[in-house]
Amino acid sequence: MSGRNLKIAVLYDIWGDPASAEATPPKSAARRRNSSKKVEQEEKEDREEISEALAQLGHEPLYHVLDGSMQSLNSLCRCKADLIFNLTESFAGDDTKETNVAAYLDLVGIPYTGGGPHAHFLAQDKGLAKKMFAFHGIRTPYFATAYRGRIEHAHDISFPLIVKPISEDGSIGIDSNAVVHSVKELMERVEYIQDEFDSPALIEEYIEGREIYAAILGSYERAHSLPLVELDFSRMPKGLPKVATYDVKFEKGTQAHKLTKSEVAENLDDETISRLTETALAAYHAVKLRDYGRIDMRLSAQGEVYVIEANPNPWLASGHEFAMAARESGRTYTELIGEIVDMAMGRSAKIKARAKSSGV
Numbered sequence: 544m545s546g547r548n549l550k551i552a553v554l555y556d557i558w559g560d561p562a563s564a565e566a567t568p569p570k571s572a573a574r575r576r577n578s579s580k581k582v583e584q585e586e587k588e589d590r591e592e593i594s595e596a597l598a599q600l601g602h603e604p605l606y607h608v609l610d611g612s613m614q615s616l617n618s619l620c621r622c623k624a625d626l627i628f629n630l631t632e633s634f635a636g637d638d639t640k641e642t643n644v645a646a647y648l649d650l651v652g653i654p655y656t657g658g659g660p661h662a663h664f665l666a667q668d669k670g671l672a673k674k675m676f677a678f679h680g681i682r683t684p685y686f687a688t689a690y691r692g693r694i695e696h697a698h699d700i701s702f703p704l705i706v707k708p709i710s711e712d713g714s715i716g717i718d719s720n721a722v723v724h725s726v727k728e729l730m731e732r733v734e735y736i737q738d739e740f741d742s743p744a745l746i747e748e749y750i751e752g753r754e755i756y757a758a759i760l761g762s763y764e765r766a767h768s769l770p771l772v773e774l775d776f777s778r779m780p781k782g783l784p785k786v787a788t789y790d791v792k793f794e795k796g797t798q799a800h801k802l803t804k805s806e807v808a809e810n811l812d813d814e815t816i817s818r819l820t821e822t823a824l825a826a827y828h829a830v831k832l833r834d835y836g837r838i839d840m841r842l843s844a845q846g847e848v849y850v851i852e853a854n855p856n857p858w859l860a861s862g863h864e865f866a867m868a869a870r871e872s873g874r875t876y877t878e879l880i881g882e883i884v885d886m887a888m889g890r891s892a893k894i895k896a897r898a899k900s901s902g903v
């Protein structure tokens with residue numbers, strides 16, 4: 544623990560009118576955040592839990608909202624925080640701009656938690672991330688990308704396939720029709736993704752198997768995996784694909800949500816656990832994550848480990864996968880938040896020391 548009381552700005556983004564966001568299906572993480580308030584009323588927001596943990600650690604937390612305006616960016620530079628706890632997922636409704644928010648914080652020189660711009664850039668384009676995984680010999684499903692008739696890359700892929708937007712998260716655009724079994728279904732789904740998101744479609748081989756998440760804590764050589772978590776699909780209603788759809792993650796009224804749950808992974812032998820954690824760590828480093836990140840994987844019936852995606856700055860809400868893994872490792876939620884703060888402050892101290900020694 545850094546031993547000094549810090550002024551910490553918990554940074555998050557808001558975009559659009561929450562009332563109208565509820566009336567239309569959310570298309571972006573920013574709108575999901577707003578509209579999901581309706582279903583999460585009884586749950587605290589992650590930012591509230593993080594603020595409470597920071598206060599318990601003796602720090603001085605405050606909220607700073609990025610609402611898409613220049614003013615919200617300018618006032619951030621002037622907020623005199625010692626550290627930004629970065630929870631932003633987008634800027635002005637654009638999910639790809641989390642890269643720019645991190646780059647802006649680097650430019651203005653305020654230390655912040657989690658991934659730098661390079662991590663957000665590499666991870667949020669899932670096609671690009673998969674190319675990085677392939678270079679590092681990390682198994683990821685074969686894929687193709689299609690955008691309005693242009694194929695940017697195509698393996699010789701076989702059905703069943705899953706079609707998703709190339710750079711959304713929170714399972715936006717992933718519903719029970721995302722898994723396709725024929726050329727007709729594939730073409731319809733690609734058209735849906737292009738129309739709905741104005742985004743290239745990522746077409747991936749669908750990997751049947753267990754869904755395992757590795758929460759990774761630490762940076763560079765200190766990164767390590769916390770106990771693995773599994774999303775249990777065994778009670779998923781017949782006829783629905785065993786996929787973490789938007790309903791599974793957020794729509795509390797649906798059967799898909801009620802009958803699936805994440806829990807600490809059981810019944811994995813030591814050899815499989817080490818292959819899963821080693822693969823997750825390799826993926827974490829391949830797309831340059833730091834401080835904390837979550838790697839989503841599938842484990843096939845033949846025991847093959849596939850990386851589905853890498854998430855910089857994953858959701859830290861106390862009831863969700865990352866905090867669950869931290870609890871299983873023996874950490875309290877407050878200790879987890881404290882470790883993330885210490886890592887970011889440690890990095891900033893090193894950068895300052897380097898700058899001083901080189902006379903900058």
Ligand SMILES: Nc1ncnc2c1ncn2[C@@H]1O[C@H](COP(=O)(O)OP(=O)(O)O)[C@@H](O)[C@H]1O
Nearest residue numbers: 684711712713714715747748749750786787852
């Ligand atoms: N190739 C795949 N094979 C099997 N399931 C997949 C595959 N890709 C995605 N999924 C399912 O869809 C979910 C969401 O996909 P993911 O790429 O992680 O999107 P998001 O960034 O929205 O979380 C995964 O958690 C998994 O259940």
Ligand SMILES: [Mg+2]
Nearest residue numbers: 713714839852
């Ligand atoms: Mg995911």
